[in-house]
Amino acid sequence: MERSKATRRRGVMLTSAGMKRLQSAIFRVEKAENNGNRFSLEQLSDRIQISTKTLTRLWSSNASVDRKTLKLCFNAFYLELRREDYTILSERNYTETFPGLLTNLDKKDIYAFELPSVKELYGHSEYSWPYPDGPVPLDSPLYIERPPIEKLVYQEITQPGCVIRIRSPRDMGKSSLVLRLLAFAQKQRYHTVKLDCHEIDSLCMIDLNHFFRFFCWRVAKELDINPNIDTYWDKEMGRKLSCSFYFKNYLLKQIKHPVVLVLEQADRFAEYAELAQEFFTLLRSWHEEGRRDPIWQRLRIVVVYSTEVCASLDINSSPFNIGLPLRLPEFTEEQVRELAKRHGLDWSYGNEVTRLMSLIGGHPALVRISLYYLCSQKMTLEQLIQEAIANGGIYRHHLWRHWTTLQEQPSLMKTYTKVLAGRQTTSVNPVEIYKLDSLGLVCYEGDRIKPRCDLYRTYFEKQLSAVH
Numbered sequence: 016m017e018r019s020k021a022t023r024r025r026g027v028m029l030t031s032a033g034m035k036r037l038q039s040a041i042f043r044v045e046k047a048e049n050n051g052n053r054f055s056l057e058q059l060s061d062r063i064q065i066s067t068k069t070l071t072r073l074w075s076s077n078a079s080v081d082r083k084t085l086k087l088c089f090n091a092f093y094l095e096l097r098r099e100d101y102t103i104l105s106e107r108n109y110t111e112t113f114p115g116l117l118t119n120l121d122k123k124d125i126y127a128f129e130l131p132s133v134k135e136l137y138g139h140s141e142y143s144w145p146y147p148d149g150p151v152p153l154d155s156p157l158y159i160e161r162p163p164i165e166k167l168v169y170q171e172i173t174q175p176g177c178v179i180r181i182r183s184p185r186d187m188g189k190s191s192l193v194l195r196l197l198a199f200a201q202k203q204r205y206h207t208v209k210l211d212c213h214e215i216d217s218l219c220m221i222d223l224n225h226f227f228r229f230f231c232w233r234v235a236k237e238l239d240i241n242p243n244i245d246t247y248w249d250k251e252m253g254r255k256l257s258c259s260f261y262f263k264n265y266l267l268k269q270i271k272h273p274v275v276l277v278l279e280q281a282d283r284f285a286e287y288a289e290l291a292q293e294f295f296t297l298l299r300s301w302h303e304e305g306r307r308d309p310i311w312q313r314l315r316i317v318v319v320y321s322t323e324v325c326a327s328l329d330i331n332s333s334p335f336n337i338g339l340p341l342r343l344p345e346f347t348e349e350q351v352r353e354l355a356k357r358h359g360l361d362w363s364y365g366n367e368v369t370r371l372m373s374l375i376g377g378h379p380a381l382v383r384i385s386l387y388y389l390c391s392q393k394m395t396l397e398q399l400i401q402e403a404i405a406n407g408g409i410y411r412h413h414l415w416r417h418w419t420t421l422q423e424q425p426s427l428m429k430t431y432t433k434v435l436a437g438r439q440t441t442s443v444n445p446v447e448i449y450k451l452d453s454l455g456l457v458c459y460e461g462d463r464i465k466p467r468c469d470l471y472r473t474y475f476e477k478q479l480s481a482v483h
Contacts, residue, residue: 026079026103033100040092040154047156047357063091064202083204090198093153144358144391147383150190153198156357157383158191159350164341168192169199171339172275175312176305178298178338181319184455186380186413187343189319193277196317200275205315207275208237212283220287226294227254231261234276240266255297262301267313275315282320302337322453323420345377358386367396374400375410376468378455384409404473414474417456421475424450431456434464435476 029037045053060067065084073080073088082101089096144157151158171177181189197207210233219226228244235242247261267274284291298316305311322342346354348368355362362368375381388394388409402408407415421428430447434457448464451457458467466472 027082027085027101028079029073029085030100030102033097036094036097036100036154037089037092040089040094043154043156044092063088087202090202093155093158093195093198095153144387147380147387150194151188153194157354158195159346159354159379161188161344161346161350164192164343165195167339168196168341172196172200172205172315172317173203174315175273175309176302177315178302179315179317180338180340181317181343182322182340183343184323184453185321185416186378187345187455188379189321189343190279192343193279193317193319197275197277200273203273205273205275206238206270207277208234209277209279210234212278212280215283220283220290223290223293224254226290227258230294231258231266234262235266238266238270238274240269255293258297259301262314263308263310267310270313273313273315275317277317277319279319280321281318282324285324299337322455343379346379346382347377348372351377351382354382355386358390360386360390370396370400373469374403375470376458378468381410381413381470403470407474410470414470417454417471418475418478420454427451431475432479435466435472435479437465 041054054062056067056070060070063070065073065087069080069084070088073084082096085101086096089100147157168179168181171179181192183189193209197209200207210230215226215229219229228248231244232242235244243265244261247265248257249260250257252260284294298318301311301314302316305314316338318338351372352362352368355368360367371382371385375385385399388399389396399408403410421431426444427447427450430443431451433443434448434451443464448457456467456471457464466475
């Protein structure tokens, strides 16, 4: 039962392409997190968690470091190390390194070379951000922390045998948080495995034995271990016990560092009730075993799901009522103002933040879309608000998705109609309110339930008046 070991490559140096990527990332982080001031050698050392001596070697044109050190450096600035970022000294092209980085190096200032200008980084004198579709990249300065969420998740993942549940309505930033959690785990030298549940074939989800074997195979491959499943699979023992035996006595036994297993978009299991029952019960048993078994304590599980479907799962047999629960909140006024600043907008003194949040609240995806159009498409805030009230404007795809969900569930539509009308009566079904809250369509103001933002109120009132 030997793990297939990859040769540890020592003696690597940054290529010019790798140096340029790293330069740009450091520049962005300095602007976003250090008020635009350059990091000192000591600050960089603390951030990357390597010595100043090793850091000096990293920038040198005639000295090498090992690949793991280089990976730490890139992770510290929200980058993933790519093969084109470094060259191995034994290779023929080892001479392609970034020249002369240590010329006149001063310990007070790690940068003896010129940092790229904004124009060099983005092609012109103003920032040009990509359309905000999907998670915020690791190297982007546009990620806004929501204390204490990040601190809690980083602390918890260091706890033996932990389970973390990251939940919220869609587009609230779960995937962006997961990217940073994985980078943090890798910085601790943990093994990481991320399984996007929407990548699993439907046929695999229907055949339970096939699913459990696939699950074991996928984790083994991600850990760079020969799957060798047949040796540990016993039909007489059953699929769940076989899966547990395989993890404990084959995978975890030969892994010395903790393994962080992320199940992203786990709400997919809601479509397969039998599989959800079997799989989530198994995860629960592993978590309970981790309370006493040192081998199971090496496994840390992160379950990520949208709250839109969580009510359809059996709460007594799912892992959604164990471990640390984290529901991502909306942005605060201060966080929206900071994100606007990172887009190049000075909203420190006017009422722009108040006006935007009156329309859409602090919904992260809607705020990002708003700032993209204000900065890249040259819309004014007045135009944006008027178009949104008239026909949904730049938010129409987000609104259409919610409208479709309401149409598919008449009882939910009826309850939301009451909420829009401000009718707080005993006839409002609390289960339906829970579902509306899971969708992110309502919020609480004391004991009063109301639409989450003016955009929802205006748009859905208009849609309902059209169908009645």
